[in-house]
Every structure is written in C-alpha cells, then in structure tokens.
Amino acid sequence: MIRSADWVAPVREHARQLLRETLDMDAALGLAPLILRVGRRDRGTFGVDALSRVLGQASRGQLVVLLRSSDRDVRRFTYRLAVERRLFDRTELARTAARDSDTVVQDLCATAALSVVDGEDAWGEAVALLLSARNPRTRSAGVTALRRAGLVAQAEAFLADRSALVRACARYVVRQAGGDSTAWYRQRCTAPDDLASTPGAVIGLAECGNRGDAALLWPLLTHPVAAVRASAVAGLRTLDCADAHRLRPRLDDPAAAVVRETVLAxxxxxxxxxxTWLLERTDARQPRHVRVGGLRLLDARGGIIALRAAVGLLEDPDVNLRLRAGQSVLRWNPTSHARYGDTEVAELLDRSRHLVGAAALRRRK
Structure with a gap:
C-alpha cells in the first residue's frame, strides 16, 4: 500500500499490481486508515480508488465497523460511500446529522436526508430530528425541509433562533407561505416580557427591518435579560443607528456579551x-470584561492615553488581558499631536522594556 505511491515508477507499478491481487474485504477494513492517509500523497489516489471498489461491495454490517472508527477521515469516507449507495433511510440520516459530533458528517447526512425520494413516509420524524440538532447548519436544513414536509406553521418558532442562518431559513419558509416575518418581529419587540425566552427576535428585526425599527430597540437596552440587551445593541449596529452617547452606559454592563456588542458598535x-472616561474603564477595580472593552476602544483611539492604559494593564492579574495589553503596546505609534521628547512616553516605554528589548526600545524612542 505504501509503495503504491512511491516516486519510482517501476516500484509503484509493481506495488499496485500486488495490491490489486491481494486487497480483499478484510484487508480493506483493517487498512482503511493507512490507505486514506497515503491517499493524501501526490500519487496516492490509486489506493483510495481500490478501497472504494472493495468497500463498494461491502454489506451494511461490514461498514458499521468503519462508521464507528475513531479516525475522522475513515468515518467521513465511509459515510460518503454509504450515502452514495443509499444504505440509510431518511430517518437514519437525520438522526446521524443531529447527533454526530463531526460537522462534515452532519452536513453530509443532513443534505442526504433532504434528497431522499419523497415516496417515503418519514418526513415528520426526520424533520423533527434535524430541528433538534445543536449544529445551526443541521437545524437550518430542518427548517428548510418544513415546507416540503407540509409543516410550514412550525417555521415561525425558528424566527427567533439563536443562529442567523436558521433565522434566515425560517424567514424564507414563512415568506413562501405568505407570512410576514417583519410584522412578527415587531410584535415581539413591543412585548418585552415575551423576549426573555426568545432574544433572537430582537436581532431578527434588525436583519429584515429598516432604520425606523430602531425606535423599538432603544428601550430594550435596559431589559433585565442580558441576551436581549446584547441583541438590542447588535441590532442597532446592524441598522446603522448606533448612537455613541446613548450606548456609552452599556460599556459598564454586568454582562460580558453586552459589553462585547457595545465595543463593536x-x-x-x-x-x-x-x-479619560475610557481610561477609567481599565481600572483594576472594574470587571475583567469591562477592562477588555476599554482597552479595545483605547487601542483603536490611539494617542498617549492608549499607551498609558496598555502599560498599566501589563501587570493585570488576568493572563489573557496582559497579553492583549502587550500587543497593544507593541502596536502603539505616536499620533500627529504627540510632543517631541515627551517624558511620559519615555517612562511608559521604559516600563515595557521586557516586551521589545533594549535595542528595539532605543529605536522606538
């Protein structure tokens, strides 16, 4: 098997001849990981083709051994082969797509489940399995299948899904059935008490609404549920209605997700x-996510105050934040308003000497 991909032609051809004569079902099942690994070489496709021919005659029970393999490439290869041979029905494919841990296998089985001929009576169970998947791509396949399964009414429940892909598919299904997704989102956002369980409705409104819908999102910045507040900030940014003065208080939000969205806005x-206000956000008494947000904004702002904040965080108790601060110091450059020979800059650079070394420090000065 290994010499069938040899760079010397006589060796390669002789090995391939022997492989044709000796590769049987037992050898193929045992050597599948090696064959697929050698198949990555420039001349390794011969072994993969031989493996496909042998396993093309394998029974479903024989392939189960490879479907349960710990080797990721083997499982992917075998699932592709099983799908091509139509060894699984729609329900089995949907169950694998919903429960398997490999995203490639999930996509492969989800696509195959939707392409099975419509003569089978397993649409309902298969779609339910796809809709229960954690992977957004698999759930989106299930939402899209609702129209073919005649279960369009269920698509409305996924308009507020946590995944943007699933929400988009749900809006497509609802629109094809004559529904109005935008009106549904607006109704949800005018009832804040109902948003606790469906925070995705907030960003969903921004995805299909207009700038006039920002009026519905501003009051949600003080919603008691953090996911709703974060979605409101993200929605305002999506609608290009992010007012810095009104969003500034959200930088002190107790929820890290809200602060992250505020920083992006x-x-x-x-x-x-x-x-000065941003510098206060990097104080050691502030929560970690607030310090991270303040540093990101100061890094984008630039100037000596950004260097002051970054050097101050070089001694932060959080390792990742110290790393971020060090990267900010290394990126720092003086602005056009910087004074030549500024003593504070010299002192701050001296405090960061361990990051760049003495020679680089002299050049920076």
Missing part, C-alpha cells in the same frame, strides 16, 4: 470618545 467612533 463604538469602535468606528472610538476617536470621538473621551479618553
């Missing part, structure tokens, strides 16, 4: 934010 206008 404020980054385009970071230079307009008060430097």
């Amino acid at each position: 404020l980054l385009p206008c970071a230079t307009d934010l008060p430097g």
Whole structure:
C-alpha cells in the first residue's frame, strides 16, 4: 500500500499490481486508515480508488465497523460511500446529522436526508430530528425541509433562533407561505416580557427591518435579560443607528456579551470618545470584561492615553488581558499631536522594556 505511491515508477507499478491481487474485504477494513492517509500523497489516489471498489461491495454490517472508527477521515469516507449507495433511510440520516459530533458528517447526512425520494413516509420524524440538532447548519436544513414536509406553521418558532442562518431559513419558509416575518418581529419587540425566552427576535428585526425599527430597540437596552440587551445593541449596529452617547452606559454592563456588542458598535467612533472616561474603564477595580472593552476602544483611539492604559494593564492579574495589553503596546505609534521628547512616553516605554528589548526600545524612542 505504501509503495503504491512511491516516486519510482517501476516500484509503484509493481506495488499496485500486488495490491490489486491481494486487497480483499478484510484487508480493506483493517487498512482503511493507512490507505486514506497515503491517499493524501501526490500519487496516492490509486489506493483510495481500490478501497472504494472493495468497500463498494461491502454489506451494511461490514461498514458499521468503519462508521464507528475513531479516525475522522475513515468515518467521513465511509459515510460518503454509504450515502452514495443509499444504505440509510431518511430517518437514519437525520438522526446521524443531529447527533454526530463531526460537522462534515452532519452536513453530509443532513443534505442526504433532504434528497431522499419523497415516496417515503418519514418526513415528520426526520424533520423533527434535524430541528433538534445543536449544529445551526443541521437545524437550518430542518427548517428548510418544513415546507416540503407540509409543516410550514412550525417555521415561525425558528424566527427567533439563536443562529442567523436558521433565522434566515425560517424567514424564507414563512415568506413562501405568505407570512410576514417583519410584522412578527415587531410584535415581539413591543412585548418585552415575551423576549426573555426568545432574544433572537430582537436581532431578527434588525436583519429584515429598516432604520425606523430602531425606535423599538432603544428601550430594550435596559431589559433585565442580558441576551436581549446584547441583541438590542447588535441590532442597532446592524441598522446603522448606533448612537455613541446613548450606548456609552452599556460599556459598564454586568454582562460580558453586552459589553462585547457595545465595543463593536463604538469602535468606528472610538476617536470621538473621551479618553479619560475610557481610561477609567481599565481600572483594576472594574470587571475583567469591562477592562477588555476599554482597552479595545483605547487601542483603536490611539494617542498617549492608549499607551498609558496598555502599560498599566501589563501587570493585570488576568493572563489573557496582559497579553492583549502587550500587543497593544507593541502596536502603539505616536499620533500627529504627540510632543517631541515627551517624558511620559519615555517612562511608559521604559516600563515595557521586557516586551521589545533594549535595542528595539532605543529605536522606538
């Protein structure tokens, strides 16, 4: 098997002849991991083709051994072969797509489950399995299948899914059935008490609404559920209605997800934010996610105040935050307003000497 991919032609041809004569079912099942690994070489496709021919005659019971293999490539190869040979029905394919841990196998089986001929009476169970999957791509396949299965009414429940892909598929199914997804989102957002269980409805409104819908999102910035607040900030950014002055208080939000979305919304206008106010967000008394957000905005803002914050965080108790601060120091460059020979800059650079070394420090100065 190994010499069938040899670079010397006589060796390669002789090995391939022997492989044709000796590769039987037992050898193929045992050597599948090696054959697929050698198949990655420039001349390794011969072995893979031989493996396909032998396993093409294997029974379903024989392939089960490879379907349970710990080798990821073997499982993917075998599932592709099983799908081509139509060894599984729609329900089995949907169950594998919903429960398997490999995303390639999930996509392969989900696609195959939807392409099985419509004569089978297993649409309901198969779609239910796809809709229960954790993987968004598998759930989106299930949502799309609702139309073919005659279960369009169930698509409305996925308009507020946590995945943007699933929400988009649900809007397509609802639209094909004559429904109005935008009206559904607006109704949800006007009833804040109902959003606790469906925070995806907030960002869903931004995805298919218009800038006038921002009026429904601003009140949700103070919603008691953190996921709703984060979705409201993300929605305002999506609608291009992020007002820096009104969003600034969200940088002190107790939920890290809200602060992350706020930082993304404020980054385009970071230079307009008060430097002293941002510097206070990096104080050691602030929660970690607030310090991270303040550093990101100061890094985008630039100037000596950004260097001051980054050097101050080099001694932060959080390892990852110290790493971020060090990267910020290494990226720092003086702005056009910097004073030549500024003593504070020299002192801050001296405190970061361990990051760049003495020679690089002299050049930076």
